[in-house]
Amino acid sequence: MRKTITWAFAFRLRQYMKASLWIMPVFGLAFGVILAECAIAVDATGWPPSGWQYSASTAAGVLSSIVGAMVALLGFVVTIGVLVIQQATGTLSPRYMRLWYRDRLQKTVLSTFIGTFAFAFSLLRSIESNSVPDLGVTLAGVAVAVSLLLLLVYLNRFTHNLRPVAIADIVGRQGLRVFTQGSAAVRGSAPAPGTDYPVPHGAHLTPVHTTSGGVLQAVNVSGLVNTAARHDCVFVLPHLIGDYVPPGAVLVAVHGGMTAVDAERVGGLVALGPERTIEQDPAFALRVLVDIAIRALSPAVNDPTTAVQVLNHIESFLCTVGHAPLPGRYVLADDHGRSRLVLTGRSWEDYLQLSVSEIRDYGATSTQVCRRLRALLEGLLGMVPPAHLPAVRAELALLEESVEQSFSDSVRRAIAQTADRQGIGGRNRSE
Incomplete structure (x- = not known):
């Protein structure tokens, strides 16, 4: 495709990417899987100190809880999105929706939740009775904390910005x-x-x-x-x-x-x-x-x-x-x-x-x-x-x-x- 034709196509592609709610979460999903593989590889070297070690049952329970929590939080964010759509189209302006779709914080929250879900789910498959991804379980807990913090920021922002x-x-x-x-x-x-x-x-x-x-x-x-x-x-x-x-x-x-x-x-x-x-x-x-x-x-x-x-x-x-x-x-x-x-x-x-x-x-x-x-x-x-x-x-x-x-x-x-x-x-x- 020639350069001049590519400009119009690239502009429309940028518009689509800015308004899309799924592209950044897909990258978050891929990053979560890759990060899990890296954590498993680091665990294989025996690097994590003794204070970071978990039993197989504890690790499986923690990661399973994280997977379920991330799915529930995703549903919660989607519910908020539906409420925003109803608010915008009913009392504000349908034209505002195009600007709301582009909110970077919202995409970051979705990406973090899906990335944490993919990270925890990928770690589950590596748990055995004599092999536990200790570093990965710890990082999964940190990811949950970051996800909850972003959720609070997200709620605070939309509580104020919906006026x-x-x-x-x-x-x-x-x-x-x-x-x-x-x-x-x-x-x-x-x-x-x-x-x-x-x-x-x-x-x-x-x-x-x-x-x-x-x-x-x-x-x-x-x-x-x-x-x-x-x-x-x-x-x-x-x-x-x-x-x-x-x-x-x-x-x-x-x-x-x-x-x-x-x-x-x-x-x-x-x-x-x-x-x-x-x-x-x-x-x-x-x-x-x-x-x-x-x-x-x-x-x-x-x-x-x-x-x-x-x-x-x-x-x-x-x-x-x-x-x-x-x-x-x-x-x-x-x-x-x-x-x-x-x-x-x-x-x-x-x-x-x-x-x-x-x-x-x-x-x-x-x-x-x-x-x-x-x-x-x-x-x-x-x-x-x-x-x-x-x-x-x-x-x-x-x-x-x-x-x-x-x-x-x-x-x-x-x-x-x-x-x-x-x-x-x-x-x-x-x-």
């Missing part, structure tokens, strides 16, 4: 990290002003079509830039990261070129998949935050305080995004400063609308949500550059219109129109 506000903090920080890294990469490869036109005037167009549909998950920016430089052309990607690209649609538009471009090679530099990922799509993190907030505002849940807490993290996201250049289209250059790749990007209006429009619609009858939204928008008025102010004022006008329609009483309307960062109970901005 919506904790999840909002995790998702928000991941989204900001992806946005910051992506912005730095774009700035590092942007062409100097006036060095070249993004698309050569009058150049012929060669579309590269996708054979199978999917969500645009990631783009190999450096690979596309280098390929375009090699053929002296410009690649234009008409779709946003996170867009669904139907089968047969134009994936990459090739403008100009001294030599013919291999469509399969170019298509292999763009990864499509069944759903959005956060790797190159910070708006997906924002989507998860908004989903958590509007679920809390549903009549079945009726928890506006959670929506207010999520708005705290949405505001942090918007404050960072608001200070970054968002041209809506990014032109990336090669080493000589010539434009080679044009990417479609999100504007400030896109991020702002995604952040507040649905929360405003679903929380229009909540005094707490309306007050927190006003505090958020008024805070942005004093923080974002002047070019972004019209969009913020437009959202403020929509919020005022929503409050006018939802609160017919003038007193309650005045309360709902007051900015309050705590929703209700905080100091007014006018105080």
Whole structure:
């Protein structure tokens, strides 16, 4: 398989491995078997001191108990996983599940339990009346202690992280990290002003079509830039990261070129998949935050305080995004400063609308949500550059219109129109 095709395949493979709950436990299983063989070999040399020696019946009893305990603990962790799935899909957001699958602690716990099980089970076969794997039995006890410690850490972590506000903090920080890294990469490869036109005037167009549909998950920016430089052309990607690209649609538009471009090679530099990922799509993190907030505002849940807490993290996201250049289209250059790749990007209006429009619609009858939204928008008025102010004022006008329609009483309307960062109970901005 060629290198360019391998990149898209490798990206999808990495995504699968990150979301998989069985790959690391399989390695733990293999490691447990290998470690048992090593312990048996060391025992054969007569190295363990006399204090570490066990009778055959004691060793068999201890190892059998460990095998049973590890199976029971695995079932316990699986039960917790089922509860997390129910919690996430019922009260949080199904999109959060993709992030939960990738938790390294959870995979480490599963790997340790299965590795301890395999280690103890492998030692059982070597027990004889006159031969006992003394070192292995001792190590099995140590492995059980480590497993129990990890289980406590695991329970502590998920007890705290299952709260919506904790999840909002995790998702928000991941989204900001992806946005910051992506912005730095774009700035590092942007062409100097006036060095070249993004698309050569009058150049012929060669579309590269996708054979199978999917969500645009990631783009190999450096690979596309280098390929375009090699053929002296410009690649234009008409779709946003996170867009669904139907089968047969134009994936990459090739403008100009001294030599013919291999469509399969170019298509292999763009990864499509069944759903959005956060790797190159910070708006997906924002989507998860908004989903958590509007679920809390549903009549079945009726928890506006959670929506207010999520708005705290949405505001942090918007404050960072608001200070970054968002041209809506990014032109990336090669080493000589010539434009080679044009990417479609999100504007400030896109991020702002995604952040507040649905929360405003679903929380229009909540005094707490309306007050927190006003505090958020008024805070942005004093923080974002002047070019972004019209969009913020437009959202403020929509919020005022929503409050006018939802609160017919003038007193309650005045309360709902007051900015309050705590929703209700905080100091007014006018105080």
